[in-house]
Amino acid sequence: MAERRTIVIDPVTRxxxxxxxxxxxDEQGQVEDARFHVTQFRGFEKFCEGRPYSEMPSLMARIxxxxxxxxxxxxxxxxxxxxxxxxxxxxxxxxxxxxLAQVAQSHALSLFHLSSPDLLLGMDADPAKSNLFGVLExxxxxxxxxxxxxxxxxxxxxxxxxxxxxxxxxxxxxVSEPLSQEDRDExxxxxPEALAIAVRSLAWLKxxxxxxxxxxxxFGNFPSLFMGTVKxxxxxxxxDGKLRITDSxxxxxxxxxxxxxxxxxxxxxxxxxxxxxxxxxxxxGFPDGIYRVGPLARLNVSxxxxxxxADQELAEFHELQRSAVLSSFHYHQARLIxxxxxxxxxxQLLNDPEILSTHVRASARPNELEGIGAAEAPRGTLFxxxxxxENGLIRWANLIIATGQNNLAMNRSVLQVAQRYxxxxxxxxxxxxxxxxxxRAYDPCLSCSTHAAGQMALSVQLLNREGxxxxxxxxx
Amino acid sequence: MSDxxxxxxxxxxxxxxxxxxxxxxxxISRTSSAATTLCVHQLTPELAKDISxxxxxxxxxxxxxxAPGEVRCNAVYADRSSENFSHSLAPDQLLSICKQLxxxxxxxxxxxxxxxxxxxxxxxxxxxxxxxxxxxxxxxxLLERRSLLQA
Numbered sequence: 001m002a003e004r005r006t007i008v009i010d011p012v013t014r015x016x017x018x019x020x021x022x023x024x025x026d027e028q029g030q031v032e033d034a035r036f037h038v039t040q041f042r043g044f045e046k047f048c049e050g051r052p053y054s055e056m057p058s059l060m061a062r063i064x065x066x067x068x069x070x071x072x073x074x075x076x077x078x079x080x081x082x083x084x085x086x087x088x089x090x091x092x093x094x095x096x097x098x099x100l101a102q103v104a105q106s107h108a109l110s111l112f113h114l115s116s117p118d119l120l121l122g123m124d125a126d127p128a129k130s131n132l133f134g135v136l137e138x139x140x141x142x143x144x145x146x147x148x149x150x151x152x153x154x155x156x157x158x159x160x161x162x163x164x165x166x167x168x169x170x171x172x173x174x175v176s177e178p179l180s181q182e183d184r185d186e187x188x189x190x191x192p193e194a195l196a197i198a199v200r201s202l203a204w205l206k207x208x209x210x211x212x213x214x215x216x217x218x219f220g221n222f223p224s225l226f227m228g229t230v231k232x233x234x235x236x237x238x239x240d241g242k243l244r245i246t247d248s249x250x251x252x253x254x255x256x257x258x259x260x261x262x263x264x265x266x267x268x269x270x271x272x273x274x275x276x277x278x279x280x281x282x283x284x285g286f287p288d289g290i291y292r293v294g295p296l297a298r299l300n301v302s303x304x305x306x307x308x309x310a311d312q313e314l315a316e317f318h319e320l321q322r323s324a325v326l327s328s329f330h331y332h333q334a335r336l337i338x339x340x341x342x343x344x345x346x347x348q349l350l351n352d353p354e355i356l357s358t359h360v361r362a363s364a365r366p367n368e369l370e371g372i373g374a375a376e377a378p379r380g381t382l383f384x385x386x387x388x389x390e391n392g393l394i395r396w397a398n399l400i401i402a403t404g405q406n407n408l409a410m411n412r413s414v415l416q417v418a419q420r421y422x423x424x425x426x427x428x429x430x431x432x433x434x435x436x437x438x439x440r441a442y443d444p445c446l447s448c449s450t451h452a453a454g455q456m457a458l459s460v461q462l463l464n465r466e467g468x469x470x471x472x473x474x475x476x
Numbered sequence: 477m478s479d480x481x482x483x484x485x486x487x488x489x490x491x492x493x494x495x496x497x498x499x500x501x502x503x504i505s506r507t508s509s510a511a512t513t514l515c516v517h518q519l520t521p522e523l524a525k526d527i528s529x530x531x532x533x534x535x536x537x538x539x540x541x542x543a544p545g546e547v548r549c550n551a552v553y554a555d556r557s558s559e560n561f562s563h564s565l566a567p568d569q570l571l572s573i574c575k576q577l578x579x580x581x582x583x584x585x586x587x588x589x590x591x592x593x594x595x596x597x598x599x600x601x602x603x604x605x606x607x608x609x610x611x612x613x614x615x616x617x618l619l620e621r622r623s624l625l626q627a
Binding site for chain 1: 524578
């Protein structure tokens with residue numbers, strides 16, 4: 001009788017952070033289980049204890065170099081709650097602009113720099129070419145568009161926040177500086193090009209879908225719940241709103257959920273094999289309460305985007321599958337639709353008559369000892385929850401990060417892809433890359449979700465039933 | 477392509493000697509108007525567009541090689557022999573992307589300062605701190621050379 005074996009992919013490449021994947025094979029060489037292990041740990045929730053609440057936005061922004069703005073916003077909103085203030089309307093709009101620019105640049109990084117090699121060159125391409133250089137050789141226009149789109153978002157962040165990475169412009173009570181007319185006008189000048197890029201990138205991506213029919217069918221294509229923030233009218237929003245949860249048939253399971261009560265309906269489970277906690281929808285228990293967040297989920301739960309071009313794309317997106325769009329391969333298309341929405345919405349906000357107002361910050365001392373802030377980060381819903389003492393010092397903090405909320409789905413997706421493509425005891429590049437590619441579709445940020453430092457890598461191990469490693473592929 | 481010079485200092489100022497490049501760039505900005513300076517944590521593809529406009533680009537970086545405080549100055553050229561890219565690039569790779577995407581080949585130079593300590597912290601080690609004037613001088617010498625070449 002053949003032995004049971006384990007394949008280990010270590011590290012997973014072209015994602016944010018460190019992880020490995022373990023595939024467990026039965027005696028017939030069929031994959032019977034798979035796990036996505038996050039191997040880094042940071043502990044931001046712990047070391048911020050004792051710090052003044054006012055430092056939290058800047059401290060929390062350090063969690064991530066890709067989406068510091070999302071942490072700034074969620075953290076500042078939690079601090080707003082501690083102050084119990086209503087921030088000035090212009091401050092709220094400026095925070096929205098900041099967040100949308102962040103989503104655009106982060107999505108551009110994921111799609112163009114990390115996943116486009118798979119989409120343009122194919123899943124079986126030479127690994128030496130499956131990178132940005134391979135993309136710019138085959139389709140320089142696409143590479144230029146990716147660079148331009150990321151730069152578009154980064155430059156807005158820099159104009160508003162003073163720097164591209166870890167800006168400290170969002171503060172408890174609002175923002176620290178108003179938007180100048182010069183900066184507003186300069187940003188507006190960049191909108192037409194960004195819009196054109198988003199439109200043609202969507203056309204390109206949709207044109208490639210036929211080549212990936214098999215992957216679409218097996219990349220995280222399973223029933224689950226979806227969660228995202230929506231406006232009162234069911235429209236897409238990134239800054240504020242109520243949470244909506246829908247099922248795999250597209251039916252609303254829960255609506256109007258207050259993010260400040262997240263602990264009533266979201267649970268977190270710790271598994272011994274990963275530093276990444278697994279979130280689940282409490283009423284359905286663990287693991288049946290599996291849900292997805294991020295672009296795919298947001299578009300599944302949203303009735304509309306609220307901007308003309310993005311609404312057209314959303315209508316088309318909703319037709320991809322009957323009921324909800326279940327395949328995680330469609331995260332890519334959802335990401336581009338969100339970029340399109342961000343560009344359109346940015347233009348609307350920048351032309352708002354109030355946007356140049358200089359009243360951008362409310363002042364107060366802490367009036368509450370507990371505050372919760374939530375926002376939609378590029379990868380999904382983000383929660384910051386703080387408790388302070390009478391002196392305004394942090395006594396307890398809890399962060400629920402999008403990647404953790406996708407953890408169950410990522411694990412199930414890896415299993416589905418591995419069962420579809422992995423056979424026997426021979427590890428091929430195409431198999432390995434598809435297992436990685438499904439993880440990339442979620443665009444996990446492990447530095448965010450585990451609060452750990454470092455680069456992302458992939459490891460695949462093949463073990464016998466005694467646990468001995470028979471084969472191993474590592475990448476650094 | 478203009479006659480301007482772009483200085484790109486890269487490193488992490490929260491990692492002790494890795495922050496030397498930023499210090500050099502700040503000193504150049506304070507004392508000279510001969511170049512535009514940019515301080516970044518790492519070289520990313522987006523910078524390819526920035527370096528497509530000037531006629532020369534001077535990269536400043538800390539280095540793990542050499543005796544602590546040793547300052548080196550070398551020309552760098554577009555080279556894509558190392559195509560591994562995840563999140564950051566080397567100067568030759570960035571020049572290569574610039575050439576391929578924007579058909580521009582600015583002259584490239586790399587001024588590197590060998591570091592001693594890369595632990596968490598914002599203070600430069602004594603050997604690297606003492607090399608700051610020499611590194612600034614090396615960059616200024618390049619700027620003067622550019623001026624002479626253009627005169």
